Each structure stands twice: as C-alpha cells, then as structure tokens.
Amino acid sequence: MKILILGAGQVxxxxAAALASENSDITVVDVDVGRLRDLAERLDLRTVVGHASLPSVLGHAGAEDADLVIAVTSSDEVNLIACQVCDTVFKTPTKIARLREMEYLQHPELIHRGRSSVDVAISPEALVCQHVQRLIEYPGALQVLDFADGRAQLVAVRAVLGGALVGHQIKELRAHLPVGVDARVAAIFRAGAPILPQGNTVIEVDDEVFFLADRRNIRTVMAELRRQEKPVKRIFIAGGGNIGRSLAKTLEAQFSVKILERSRERAKSIAEDLTNSIVLVGDCADEDLLREENIDQTDVYCALTNDDEANILSAMLAKRMGCPRVISLINRPAYAELVEGGSIDIAVSPQQVTLGALLTYIRQGTMVRVHSLRRGMAEAIEAVAVGDRRTSKVIGRGIEELELPPAATIGGLVRGEKLLIAHHDVIVEPNDHVIVFLMDKRQLPQVEALFRADATWI
Structure with a gap:
C-alpha cells in the first residue's frame, strides 16, 4: 500500500512510525528539512521537502499512484486544499484530513466519501475530549475504548493493593463476578513490558490490566482490580483552548465544572458559550489561586493547555495540594512515559488518540476498528468475520481452533447486541465482530490474512 503523509509534526x-514496520510504501512531505531528516534517520521511508498543497510537490511525492493521502499539517486550510488537489488532479482514491476548526466539521458537504475531496475528517480535539470524558466517567480507568459501536468496551486499570484479584490467578475472575457478568483479561503490562495473559497468570500490584466486558458491567469488573472509587462530582479544567472548552461544555450538565484560562478575552468568550460552568482567569501554576478554588476538594483536575511543561507542573501541584486524581495532556511521548503513574495519574497523548482513529481507516479488508494501546506498543483490533465456512478461515470454527500468531489473542466477539467472551467453546459465525489483541505489530499481516475471505480457500 502506498501512503502519502502530509505533515511531519507529532501526529x-x-x-509514519506506526506504519513503517507494516510493509507500506510511505512518503512524508513537510517544509521543515530538520523534521524530515530526523524521520529518515529513524524510519525506512521517503521524504519530500515542500508545501503540501502545491500540485508540483504532491506530484513529486507520488500522489498520482498513492492509495491513500493523510493530510495532517498544522493548517486546516492546507489539509483541505491538499485533499482537493489530490482528488481533482491526481485522482487519489482515499483522502484523510485532520481538521481542528469545528466550523469545518459542522458542514458535512465538505466531508463526504465520494462526494467531496475529503473522504474522512479527523478532529484530534474532539477525539481527546471524548477520551478524557470517558476517563472521568469511569474513575480509576487509564483508557476506555469502544468496540462494535459501544456494545463492548476495553478498559485499562492499574491493579492496586487491596483489589480483590490482586495476588490471584486470572482464572479466578469468573468466580468473583456476579451471575450473568463475564469479562476477559486481554492484556497485561508489567513494568512497561507486555504479558500475554494465561489462566494461571497472577495479577500483581501496579500491573496495567486491560479487560474486555459489556459496557454495562465495566464498573463491576473494575471493582475486582481496584478499591471502590468515589463518584466524581467536581472537575477543574486548566486551559480554555478547543479541548478544554469542548470538555467543559460536554460535562457541565452532569458535573460541577470550573475552567481556568490565562487570556481574559478568551475567558470572556468561553463564559458566553457555557451555561453552567464557572470560568476563571489566571495561571494554572498559581498555587494561591488553586488553594482559593479549593483544589483539595476537587475530584478530578485536567491540565489541558497547549504547553506540556505547564500541564505537568500544574497537575503535579494540584496532586500535591490534595486533588485525588489528575489528568495531564502531554504531547511529547518521552514526557508521558516519565510522569504517568507517579504524581500524575494519567498522561493523555493527543497523537496516540488520533493514531487509533487513523489506523481504523488505513487498515485494509475486514478491520473496522483499531485502537493503539500503551503508546503504540500493542493494538486492539475489531475484525468482522465475512464469508462462510468454505471461504473463511474463522467462520464455523471454535476460538481454540483459530490459527492465531503467538502474540495475538481473542478477547471476545460481538454478535448482534450481545458480547460473547472468548471461551474455548465459542464458535465464530458470519458477521461476528471479533476483538483481537496483538502484542507484536510485526505479526499483523498474519491476523489480517486470518480474517480475509478468499473464494479459493478451502
């Protein structure tokens, strides 16, 4: 697959890093020679220097025979024009654009597969807002991901001392759960390294445990791995940018929300837009201001400014002053790895959240949903079983019969409205949504081949 990436920024x-190991032919275009040089030194790809919206630059980059264009420059307008040029001049089949301005997204005629120059629009701000909202709704969760339109959810939690299952084998989970509730531990990360869970795997303190369950049972399963968390009522948001503003607007009907913005003019604009939130003007690292606003009585502190250092420092300050749970937006992966799990409970990486959405459209065949786990170390994939027993390698076969690569495991499958946890006697049927966890992305081609229907396969 030939992929053209416009923009060598963080996203x-x-x-590019996520796709470089997947046998794709990748070309990256950017005006910054230094960024391109760094990428070329680290990854096996081609780079082109120039403005991403110019036909001459796109032609030189190979837009004419590209299968997919991903426009992720820092300018919405450049992304839109680049997709227009690729569509009208080079007839590129699929065009994905990152758009930050909500007004563009509110006009569907600009984004419509087959009827406009942009087939898919990705909004990092909207994705991050949704991600943080889920973390607030499920106190104690590190990541909450949807499959099959939300009928099943994958949740990551950190196992803590006092959790009912900590120190016990995974196979004991079913005995702890109420009748009618089922779940599957799909992945474990211990000291940053992935562990493929077996029935006799013992859950240890500080393990990052990913489990799959029906969305109605998530809190029940979480209680087995963590002490019961008190319900969230009060939220403090530092940063009134697009993400902070959208999050406050989403949450204010359900929670008591305060939002802090440094700019007085922007704070005034935010106050006019919100109906039930308190808008403050000031510095998120001002200890006196946080104390005056009773940060120790706040349930969740969200540092969502566009400055990594400010987010880290203010979140650490809020934690030290008594806020039980702090979430920080951090763009630099090295920073996120350094601080998460210490004084900062959750480090949210915009590029990783965006990457999962992009991978969903990049993966070929029956892969309908892809989530990036643990900053790209692993993936959770939703694949649809298509064909019949003659043409498919999975349909009509039990979970234990499937020829999965060593680093892959099946957590469950969604059939209609019901999630079936992947026990050995579950038989895959046509149109089942199968949820696969892959710990080594080098084995992705084997997973793709397993779910690919082939008219000649018997």
Missing part, C-alpha cells in the same frame, strides 16, 4: 511522525 504525522507518529503515523
């Missing part, structure tokens, strides 16, 4: 670089 573009993350996408």
């Amino acid at each position: 573009g670089s993350s996408v």
